[in-house]
Amino acid sequence: MTATTGDVWLPFPPGEIDGLPDSFRYHQWDGEDTFPADPAACVFYVTPYMKSQEVTLRPLARMPALRVVQTLTAGIDHVLPGLGDLRPGVRLCNARGVHEASTAELALTLVLASLRGIPGMVRGQDREEWRGGFYDALADRSVLIVGYGAIGAAVEDRLAPFECGPVTRVARSARTAPHGPVRALADLPDLLPDADVVVLTTPLTEDTRGLVDAGFLGRMKDGALLVNVSRGPVVDTAALLAELESGRLRAALDVTDPEPLPAGHPLWHAPNVLITPHVGGSSSAFEPRAKRLLARQLTRFAAGEEVHNTVLIKD
Structure with missing residues (x-):
């Protein structure tokens, strides 16, 4: 796939990305109302980060020369509805390699904060209350990771120093990974x-939408902790609320x-829940990794080499 000319739309100022090939015309667009150039000349579109689906998809129908859509997210579910506007052969790429460290850090933070009762202690500090006592540790606790891709593996890497109990890995289909066997989704029941801890790192697909329903939650042991750093619709909110309000799950x-x-x-005021505002990938680690990814992808694209992280090719 050779492209030595054409427009590239980036959500960052081009001058801030080292190593971009000289052959393209670069334009910055991060979801503003006005397009930076004629979309018809765009051959490589890097979607705005953490903008709405409506904003992300708005230029696609006006990009007949487009060859690559590059997201800056691990998931691509927000782009899929716009694929009907693309010509055959367009590649959709995700940001594998950008978010693993940051998202895994947050997953571990949520696990530790929840088990050790940190939310209650923060509220106690606000009220000048000394909330002593015994709290759960991660040590010796069994962990189930649902969605064992790059982020799931990064979560397991960070669990290792905490002396947790057995780690069980689950993905769409069974396989063997460097850390050990990966079980299939069908084995979840x-x-x-x-x-003791269930961590969700699975992408949102038709198979995983609503995966964590009343039946899933009902099979979790009393007092278990559910951690979701994947996508909201993977969990049935009403079913989770029922379990939280009963006090059975965290x-x-x-x-x-x-x-x-x-x-x-x-959900804001349900008992035994800690909520963060979708900041798994939004950390200081994001921007340098994203810029390095874009430089590599565009260098390959300019040289006629296959870009990395291709999730699908429009047929």
Whole structure:
């Protein structure tokens, strides 16, 4: 796939990205109302980061020369509805390699904060209350990682120093990974009752939408912790609320359904839940990794080499 000329749309100022090939015309667009140039000349479109689906998809129907759509997210579900506007052969690439470290850090933060009762201690500090006592540790706790891709593996890497119990890995289909065997999604009913902590790192697909429903939650052991750093719709919010309000389960959520979580939603004040506002990938680690990825991808594109991280090719 050779492209030695044409426009490239970037959400960053081009001058801030080292190593961009000279053959393209670069334009910065991060979702503003006005396009930076004629979309018809764009051959490589880097989608704005953390903007709405409507904003992300707005220029696609006006990009007949487009060859590559590059997201800056690990998931690509927000782009899929716009594929009908693209010509055959367009490649959709994700940001594998950009978010693993940051998202895994947050997953571990949510696990530790929830088990050690940090949210309650913060509230106690606000009220000048000394909330002593015994709290759960991660040490010796069994962990089930649902969605064992690059982020799931990064989560396991960070669990290793904490002396947790057995780590069980689950993905769409069974395989062997460097850390050990990966079980299939179909095995979840047998695996859930043994897990003290369940971490969701799965992409949002038709198979995983609503995966964590009343049946899934009902198989989790009493007192278990559910951590979601994947996508909100992977979890049935009503079913989770029922378990939280009963006091049987705990949850730590970086993503919710709906999202953003509106004021007045009962999830805000449900017992035993810690909520962060979808910041798994939004850290100081994001921008330098994203810029390095774009430089590599565009260098390959200019040289006629296949770009990395291709998730699908429009047929």
